[in-house]
Amino acid sequence: MRLTLTTAALLLATAAPATAQTIHQYGNLALSPAGDRIATVEAAAGHAVVTIRAVADGRILRTIDPCKTCSYSGLTFAPNGDLVFLVRDTAAVRLTYADARSTRTVATIPGIAQTPRVSPDGKRIALLVTLGAAKESGATQAGVRMIGEIGERNDEQRLAVFDIARPATQVTPLSPSGRYVYEYDWTPDGRGFVATTALGNGDNNWWVATLDAIDATTGAVRSIARPTTQLNQPRVSPDGRTVAYVGGLMSDFGSIGGDVFTVPLTGGTPRNITAGARSTVTTIDWTAAGLRTVTLAGDSVQLGTLTPGRPVVAGFAKPASVGAGDGRAVFSADGRIAAAVVQDYEHAPAIYAGPIAALRQITHDNDAAPAVATARSISWKNEGYDVQGWLLAPRTAPAGKAPMITIVHGGPSSASMPNYLYPTSLNAALLQAGYYVFLPNPRGSYGQGEAFTAANRRDFGGGDLRDILAGIDAVERVAPVDDDRLGLGGCSYGGFMAMWANTQTNRFKGIVAGAGLSNWVSYYGTNGIDQWMLPFFGKSMYDDMKAYEDVSAIYQAGKARTPTFIYVGERDIEVPPTQSIEWWHALKDRNVPVSLVIYPDAGHCVPAPDQSADVRRRAIAWFDRYVKGAK
Helix, strand or coil: CCCCCCHHHHHHCCCCCCCCCCCCEEEEEEECCCCCEEEEEEECCCCCEEEEEECCCCCEEEEECCCCCCEEEEEEECCCCCEEEEEECCCCEEEEEECCCCEEEEEEECEEEEEEEECCCCCEEEEEEEECCCCCCCCCCCCCCCCCCCCCCCCCCEEEEEECCCCCCCCCCCCCCCEEEEEEEECCCCCEEEEEEEECCHHHHHHHCEEEEEECCCCCEEEEECCCCEEEEEEECCCCCEEEEEEECCCCCCCCCEEEEEEECCCCCCEECCCCCCCEEEEEEEECCEEEEEEEECCEEEEEEECCCCCCEEEEEECCEEECCCCCCEECCCCCEEEEEEEECCEEEEEEEEEHHHCEECCCCCCCCCCCEEEEEEEEEECCEEEEEEEEEECCCCCCCEEEEEEECCCCCCCCCCCCCCCCCHHHHHHHCCCEEEEEECCCCCCCCHHHHHHHCCCCCCHHHHHHHHHHHHHHHHCCEEEEEEEEEEECHHHHHHHHHCCCCCCCCEEEEECCCCCHHHHHHHCCCHHHHHHHHCCCCCCCHHHHHCCCHHHHHHHCCCCEEEEEECCCCCCCHHHHHHHHHHHHHCCCCEEEEEECCCCCCCCCHHHHHHHHHHHHHHHHHHHHCCC
């Protein structure tokens, strides 16, 4: 469970935060097959436009802006170098084709759409469409209200194919009704697709999705494999014989991490070709020169080359975050050139591009952006595990020992990675208020290999909490942090950890818990994504209730003593507000200082700018009262 970059987020990612409009934004980055041009959705303030730049030096070659009131997403290049993208207004999404001279609409989708991909022969465009969508795509989005007869109708994301030469007069999906398509790739002969799909509710069933082939003419579905792990990013080899994908224990669609598996396109048992690696693969692409990867290895992201059975050969490596429209980075057709948007805690986003081993910064719009923190990677050992996290210190060091807030990431299959600290973020506000901020990546996180990610299976709040506490000890050995003024926060799985830790330790003086889980038993029966728990608990709550009780804060509420501010979205289907209400009620009954705010119409982790600003204000006030002012 975590806030992930879903369709709505992609559509909104082109606009700068309201109070950080001087930061130039680069969204949906795509790289031409020849590796000579990149396309992004860019804005420094207000309306964003499609921008095409030269890879050689980053100069702008062209801007495309066919609708002054619309948003753009889904940028992808055709084999001939023309550009395809999506144009969205309040009524529909337009599939748009731009050649060197003009821009035209290929199809209008009455609903939502994402992930256009041009066929290998350049004549057709495939697209994931949700006709008459009741909500945005993804479980983190605000859910529909639970009224009337529930569970009888679900949004269906299906695959559609359009002829580039003939504008479509209607949208008729190719893939069958009742089957949700998450991701896909064309086969090199253009006769079909490989896809990750599941029957029934798309928000809930991704954790049991299968790898399937879809015929490009009939829409017929054939099973390729039923992996025992979650899977992302299916990619077909250039010879059309093999499918590769990222597989592993994943808690959220879009939060990609694991090993690389291959399986024959004709079907079979997947083979792990990176087994035992001490890093996490987060992106793959199958180019003419072989597999290209993005991995997280400890505190550094790496772009590299993968030969089955051998370790990834790293090229570009940097303690930073990278992002693009299709994965963490994009690669040219020949696998020689790569591009990504790169940022870290002290440097605002910039586009890097070039040969994989020699990526260089090609945009400088944000070179003067201020840094609000000094970042330091912290490593420690605990119970036989190598653990890593990030310590952020105010640029102007406080006098004497300072209070520190530990922020636990969501997931749990995820990682805290270096992202630029916008003034509108909670971490930036904490730093400006004089706090140190600690961002641990305990067992269960990405970055240390699949065994590390799976180490908290059936152990939520156990070894991972001990890793976090040991990490705080490690910080205190190298930084002037006041152990008597520690606070804890997090959202989603981080919210669970904040609630649970209140029953396990009195080390924290104040807690902020966003969209947290207090009762795994009641959560199982009331959330919209119960399938995600099966890979972690091994059985359903109805078959092993004690396992769910054992990690539920509500069953140990009598031990909770730490003042807690709780917040949640009214229409959160990942972690319904009833979880927060239960914990609020328990703390109030035990006379523990507590405050609960439920934000109207909000989804998971309350992403709307005005509401998140209110969360930030309340969180700082809470920490100031109970942590900074602790006696």
